[in-house]
Amino acid sequence: MSTSIKRGNVAGWLMAGPAFFLICLFLILPFFMAIWFSFTDQRLISPNEPEFVGTRNYERLFGMSLLTLDAQTDESGAVKMKDGEPVYPRLRSYTRDKDTYPEYFRKRQWFTIDRSDNRRTFVLASDIVFLKAVKNTLMFVAIVAPVQSGLALLLALLINQKVRGINIFRTIYFMPVVISMVVVSMLWRFIYDGQNGLLNNILGFLSFGYLEPVNWLGNTATALPSIMAMSIWQGVGFFMIIWLSGLQTIPPTLYEASRIEGASGWQTFRYVTWPGLRNTAILVMIVITMQAFTLYPQIAVMTSGGPLDSTQSIVFQMVERGYEKQDISGGSTISVFLFLFVLTISLLQGFLTRKKS
Amino acid sequence: MAGLKLSGIRKSFGKVEVIKGIDLDIEDGEFVVFVGPSGCGKSTLLRLIAGLEDITAGELQIDGKVVNQVEPKERGIAMVFQSYAIFPHMSVRENMGFGLTIRRENKAQIKERVDEAARMLQMEDLLDRRPDQLSGGQRQRVAIGRAVVRSPDVFLFDEPLSNLDAALRMNTRMEISELHKRLGTTMIYVTHDQVEAMTLADKIVVLKDGEVQQYGPPMDLYHYPANRFVAEFIGSPPMNFLTAAVEQQADGQVFASADSIGRVSLPEFNFVKPATMHLGLRPQYISLGEGPDSHHRFEATVGVTERLGSETLINLKAKDGTKVTAVLPEDVELQADQTVIFNFDVNKLRVFAI
Numbered sequence: 001m002s003t004s005i006k007r008g009n010v011a012g013w014l015m016a017g018p019a020f021f022l023i024c025l026f027l028i029l030p031f032f033m034a035i036w037f038s039f040t041d042q043r044l045i046s047p048n049e050p051e052f053v054g055t056r057n058y059e060r061l062f063g064m065s066l067l068t069l070d071a072q073t074d075e076s077g078a079v080k081m082k083d084g085e086p087v088y089p090r091l092r093s094y095t096r097d098k099d100t101y102p103e104y105f106r107k108r109q110w111f112t113i114d115r116s117d118n119r120r121t122f123v124l125a126s127d128i129v130f131l132k133a134v135k136n137t138l139m140f141v142a143i144v145a146p147v148q149s150g151l152a153l154l155l156a157l158l159i160n161q162k163v164r165g166i167n168i169f170r171t172i173y174f175m176p177v178v179i180s181m182v183v184v185s186m187l188w189r190f191i192y193d194g195q196n197g198l199l200n201n202i203l204g205f206l207s208f209g210y211l212e213p214v215n216w217l218g219n220t221a222t223a224l225p226s227i228m229a230m231s232i233w234q235g236v237g238f239f240m241i242i243w244l245s246g247l248q249t250i251p252p253t254l255y256e257a258s259r260i261e262g263a264s265g266w267q268t269f270r271y272v273t274w275p276g277l278r279n280t281a282i283l284v285m286i287v288i289t290m291q292a293f294t295l296y297p298q299i300a301v302m303t304s305g306g307p308l309d310s311t312q313s314i315v316f317q318m319v320e321r322g323y324e325k326q327d328i329s330g331g332s333t334i335s336v337f338l339f340l341f342v343l344t345i346s347l348l349q350g351f352l353t354r355k356k357s
Numbered sequence: 358m359a360g361l362k363l364s365g366i367r368k369s370f371g372k373v374e375v376i377k378g379i380d381l382d383i384e385d386g387e388f389v390v391f392v393g394p395s396g397c398g399k400s401t402l403l404r405l406i407a408g409l410e411d412i413t414a415g416e417l418q419i420d421g422k423v424v425n426q427v428e429p430k431e432r433g434i435a436m437v438f439q440s441y442a443i444f445p446h447m448s449v450r451e452n453m454g455f456g457l458t459i460r461r462e463n464k465a466q467i468k469e470r471v472d473e474a475a476r477m478l479q480m481e482d483l484l485d486r487r488p489d490q491l492s493g494g495q496r497q498r499v500a501i502g503r504a505v506v507r508s509p510d511v512f513l514f515d516e517p518l519s520n521l522d523a524a525l526r527m528n529t530r531m532e533i534s535e536l537h538k539r540l541g542t543t544m545i546y547v548t549h550d551q552v553e554a555m556t557l558a559d560k561i562v563v564l565k566d567g568e569v570q571q572y573g574p575p576m577d578l579y580h581y582p583a584n585r586f587v588a589e590f591i592g593s594p595p596m597n598f599l600t601a602a603v604e605q606q607a608d609g610q611v612f613a614s615a616d617s618i619g620r621v622s623l624p625e626f627n628f629v630k631p632a633t634m635h636l637g638l639r640p641q642y643i644s645l646g647e648g649p650d651s652h653h654r655f656e657a658t659v660g661v662t663e664r665l666g667s668e669t670l671i672n673l674k675a676k677d678g679t680k681v682t683a684v685l686p687e688d689v690e691l692q693a694d695q696t697v698i699f700n701f702d703v704n705k706l707r708v709f710a711i
């Protein structure tokens with residue numbers, strides 16, 4: 001008996017072996033390599049041996065300083081004005097002077113805060129593009145996660161009905177999910193086209209030519225929202241199916257009981273449906289958040305981070321550094337940051353939604 | 358408080374007709390049990406009354422008003438489901454007060470009504486628990502409590518006891534019976550268990566394939582079953598059936614001749630046409646020995662003996678091999694394969710067409 005178990009074990013390992021080997025090679029090993037690279041100056045292709053650099057990569061990503069300056073004054077002591085704005089000393093004199101101001105060296109202005117007494121605080125950062133990418137990604141998550149999950153729930157409620165032909169609707173809503181995001185992005189580039197795009201045509205037609213065509217992806221104000229809208233559309237079907245599976249675990253007799261008790265549609269949702277979807281909601285929220293954080297193909301295909309870095313994203317920056325700029329240690333640093341960040345958020349979500357007993 | 362009147366009720370799911378024209382009069386305050394084999398349409402009929410399914414044809418009146426098109430909540434009914442259907446994320450108190458909560462009754466009144474119902478069902482100590490902290494019997498009690506709190510005109514029960522074990526089923530059955538006595542409300546109760554039907558009902562409706570086989574008080578159904586189906590369904594163990602040729606003698610007396618038990622006179626019948634029919638004889642009416650002279654006697658071979666404590670079931674084989682069950686007193690001793698004489702009162706025989 002014991003020999004057969006042992007033999008079964010060997011055979012089992014042999015069968016699991018190839019998959020186990022591949023998982024180690026392509027998932028587990030790179031994971032630890034990325035952590036290691038983030039502490040070196042490893043480049044993608046380089047004749048030099050990489051060196052351990054401590055936390056330098058992280059400092060470069062997150063290096064930030066505040067610099068508060070007084071407005072310049074003329075001889076009389078009055079504030080110098082130009083175009084109705086007070087004039088401040090040139091930042092270059094601070095950021096290029098390594099010896100006097102090492103803390104500002106090579107940093108650039110991210111944004112400024114005006115004080116009341118003709119003083120201005122300059123927020124300087126060593127990697128503005130990365131910080132913009134973080135900000136854009138957070139915005140993307142903050143809008144896409146709730147809107148996409150809410151819309152998906154709405155669709156799921158609509159198609160969770162015993163109506164003839166309901167499967168056609170389920171299929172239609174699910175269709176974008178099975179199309180690759182790259183293909184979807186290419187298609188939507190045409191839809192968003194600034195001249196003859198489908199969206200501009202439709203808006204023009206519906207407003208009888210009143211609305212001017214908008215260059216949706218070429219405009220800093222509309223580029224990120226456009227990508228958000230498309231991403232929501234593409235992924236909504238997937239989460240609709242997950243909600244639907246949650247809805248179908250709710251026993252129909254609960255609905256019948258609440259109907260007999262006289263609950264309205266909204267009351268039924270509030271007292272029966274939503275409590276029954278608790279676990280599904282946690283799953284959807286965590287998956288949708290993690291997915292939104294990895295925003296990449298849309299950006300790569302549609303805007304490459306532009307215009308003016310208004311659509312930079314964390315993962316896009318990661319790929320750009322690691323491969324375009326061959327700075328694999330910089331890319332690894334970003335990926336380690338993303339990992340820790342998403343992990344923290346997931347743990348937080350898990351903690352906040354834990355079952356209270 | 359309300360009576361019900363069903364006239365020509367029909368229900369089809371697609372092309373399949375499940376309820377095939379049912380006429381019933383249920384009086385105010387009556388306890389009526391729908392009983393029948395699985396799939397006969399009991400639940401469907403109850404759901405039609407509740408308004409959970411649309412009536413295909415016919416008319417349903419509750420308290421004199423036609424309610425075919427009326428929403429369930431307006432029908433003055435409360436329903437208790439086999440699967441309890443209590444809301445898993447609400448406490449017992451919230452569950453019981455649910456109907457009042459969504460009607461936005463004031464809190465004090467909800468509390469009062471829930472407390473009163475809980476007292477009646479002796480479940481005050483459960484009020485703050487959650488459903489997953491309750492046993493099956495307690496859950497069903499919560500469901501009944503929720504119905505009581507609504508103070509409906511008609512209670513509907515769909516096999517409320519079938520998920521409970523035997524002892525609990527008996528207890529809860531008695532509680533439901535007491536509840537009916539106390540409230541005096543009309544109750545309609547679905548079950549496939551004829552014991553439940555017999556013990557609870559003022560009147561029983563026996564259903565088969567979506568049609569009423571018989572409607573009447575339990576003992577009427579027991580003593581005078583309208584057809585072989587009812588005879589077999591009501592009473593346990595089921596009635597014995599013997600094939601016999603029935604004919605009328607020149608003097609007008611009716612006799613049945615069966616290969617199994619011989620020639621029996623049927624004093625209650627004045628028959629006309631000779632035919633082959635089934636004689637029905639309840640196992641309880643068979644006794645051991647010769648019996649009084651007016652009784653009919655027959656010989657049979659003893660088979661398996663089953664002792665139930667208060668009574669003993671004996672499986673017999675009549676002369677022609679027909680199997681007959683007899684219910685005899687507790688301590689009776691019979692050897693297997695022994696041939697013994699039994700007797701029964703001919704007035705207890707029932708005759709059914711084949």
Ligand SMILES: Nc1ncnc2c1ncn2[C@@H]1O[C@H](COP(=O)(O)OP(=O)(O)OP(=O)(O)O)[C@@H](O)[C@H]1O
Nearest residue numbers: 370373375393394395396397398399400401402549
């Ligand atoms: N929604 C439905 N669609 C189609 N057929 C149905 C539907 N509901 C019930 N039926 C059919 O109607 C018949 C009666 O069902 P019903 O549930 O009333 O039986 P029942 O007497 O309650 O049986 P049980 O004792 O098993 O609960 C069954 O043949 C069932 O398949």
Ligand SMILES: [Mg+2]
Nearest residue numbers: 399400401516
């Ligand atoms: Mg049923």
